[in-house]
Amino acid sequence: MIDLLFSGVAVVLLLAAGYWVRGRGGHRPTGTWAVAALLVSFALAFGSYVSYVESAVESVVPHVGRLLSNSFTLAAATAVLAFMLQLNLEPDEARRSIRLRVLFLGISVAGMTVLFAAGQLNDQSPQLYALYVLIYITYLGVTAKDFCKQTWRQSHHSRRRSQRVGLRVTAVGCLFALLYAAYKVFGLVSIGLELNLLPHGVRCSTPVSPVRCVFSVTAPALAVLLITLGLTLPAVVWPFSQFLRRRWEARSFAALAPLWKDIADAAPEVVLASAEFHEEQHGDDSDFFLHRRVIEINDGGLALHPHRSPRVRENAERAVAARGLTGTPDGDAIVEAAILRAAVNAKKAGSAPQAEAAPPAPGTASRAGDLRAETEWLLLVAHAYAQGEDAHPVTDEPAPSPSGTDPQA
Incomplete structure (x- = not known):
């Protein structure tokens, strides 16, 4: 032995x-x-x-x-x-x-x-x-x-x-x-x-x-x-850790695509440059592409800031409270997704800016400059955005019923 x-x-x-x-x-x-x-x-x-x-x-x-x-x-x-x-x-x-x-x-x-x-x-x-x-x-x-x-x-x-x-x-x-x-x-x-x-x-x-x-x-x-x-x-x-990092970056880049596309359509000026991402060709540059996408989404959020509706925020917060998610990252992401969706729609429709814009999401300042923290936050927002996890309309004006009567009647 x-x-x-x-x-x-x-x-x-x-x-x-x-x-x-x-x-x-x-x-x-x-x-x-x-x-x-x-x-x-x-x-x-x-x-x-x-x-x-x-x-x-x-x-x-x-x-x-x-x-x-x-x-x-x-x-x-x-x-x-x-x-x-x-x-x-x-x-x-x-x-x-x-x-x-x-x-x-x-x-x-x-x-x-x-x-x-x-x-x-x-x-x-x-x-x-x-x-x-x-x-x-x-x-x-x-x-x-x-x-x-x-x-x-x-x-x-x-x-x-x-x-x-x-x-x-x-x-x-x-x-x-x-x-x-x-x-x-x-x-x-x-x-x-x-x-x-x-x-x-x-x-x-x-x-x-x-x-x-x-x-x-x-x-x-x-x-x-x-x-x-x-x-x-x-x-x-x-x-091994580098392989896991690159895989996470590539997947995060893809998961942020729907949110990024809507924001870029509403505020095309935030897109830095035209470039396609292919993991097979640019696996070593996954951090660059992800970093750029995060920057563009954040810049788009700043461009949409005048259209951040306080009323949409209040409605979303009530929906989040009813689900017991108040103060949690998931709850905050649902609120932020609702505000962004309303802002994107308002910007595309050419609506006038809000008299008083809704404040930034909690923790925005503490996440600044931390790629992983910002990415993980935006992934929560993108998931809520894609799933439509707010239970209220995304615009300030209620949608009329087909018969022209009050939908609450």
């Missing part, structure tokens, strides 16, 4: 690395190669834990699997820190800091290699192994702490929701890495003082058995998975 876990994690990490390094329209985001190095390093670290891989390399050099996995883990820690440095610092400053970290990595791995070789020659000396662990856990712990602090701080400044969530998931992964580091420190104290609190040579049968495997196996596995998920999430979510 443990081999399956480690093999699966390694495969997932390599696939994630491949996703990061592949070209996406000729553009690779900042830190692409650092993240790829992180994922590949973690994949190699977990791959070295697989029993048949470990047996193969240790048949050449006994116990070298630990050195390989620890070295790959430190390389991953350096890569993940390099990623954050590229995001948070100017390019020149980031390169200097990364070069310094890579130098420290080389010194640390060289020191671990020397201590590992000396331990092999001195019958696995506990003291030499303690120094080896000291170098390893110091580098790993300091890097995990710095990365956790930076990701959590950066998560408060990211504008995209997927980035905020991803960075916070990454910070949680760093906490599991620090838990693993604390376990290693505990083991270091045990070795240095020859307390034998952590028996050597005991393999984990499951991620939680024996109990120490929670700290030595499960904690680092969760750390790697969460860090990988957190760093990859924005890259995976972004194209």
Whole structure:
């Protein structure tokens, strides 16, 4: 089961690395190669834990699997820190800091290699192994702490929701890495003082058995998975979110067409330019076409403002109150649709402007400049407009009955 876990994690990490390094329209985001190095390093670290891989390399050099996995883990820690440095610092400053970290990595791995070789020659000396662990856990712990602090701080400044969530998931992964580091420190104290609190040579049968495997196996596995998920999430979510955005924009553009057409017919001067919208040809410009349509509808509303009838508004408000929709977005949209319909008809008929125009719909000022908020509001109005959801006439004058008598008689 443990081999399956480690093999699966390694495969997932390599696939994630491949996703990061592949070209996406000729553009690779900042830190692409650092993240790829992180994922590949973690994949190699977990791959070295697989029993048949470990047996193969240790048949050449006994116990070298630990050195390989620890070295790959430190390389991953350096890569993940390099990623954050590229995001948070100017390019020149980031390169200097990364070069310094890579130098420290080389010194640390060289020191671990020397201590590992000396331990092999001195019958696995506990003291030499303690120094080896000291170098390893110091580098790993300091890097995990710095990365956790930076990701959590950066998560408060990211504008995209997927980035905020991803960075916070990454910070949680760093906490599991620090838990693993604390376990290693505990083991270091045990070795240095020859307390034998952590028996050597005991393999984990499951991620939680024996109990120490929670700290030595499960904690680092969760750390790697969460860090990988957190760093990859924005890259995976972004194209999907863009697809959903473009689809919403195209559908909203089409849904606003009936309202826009009537307003444009009554006030043709508000139409900016003649252009046809075809989603297949202009899928990438859906935001432009939707933005233009929203502007034209709003400009048409301003052009129709002198014809906004207070009496139609009062009638529509009574109808809305009878349906229990007063003060709701749907109720406000029904009232606005009734006013616009009456204004369109009055403008087309050449009626005189109202002595006192009906006021704008609630929330008009707060929605100004917010394309999504304005679009969602106009979609409600367009739906009410198309459905004729006001229960009263749309003009100020009552329509005569066919016989010329009062329709209320």
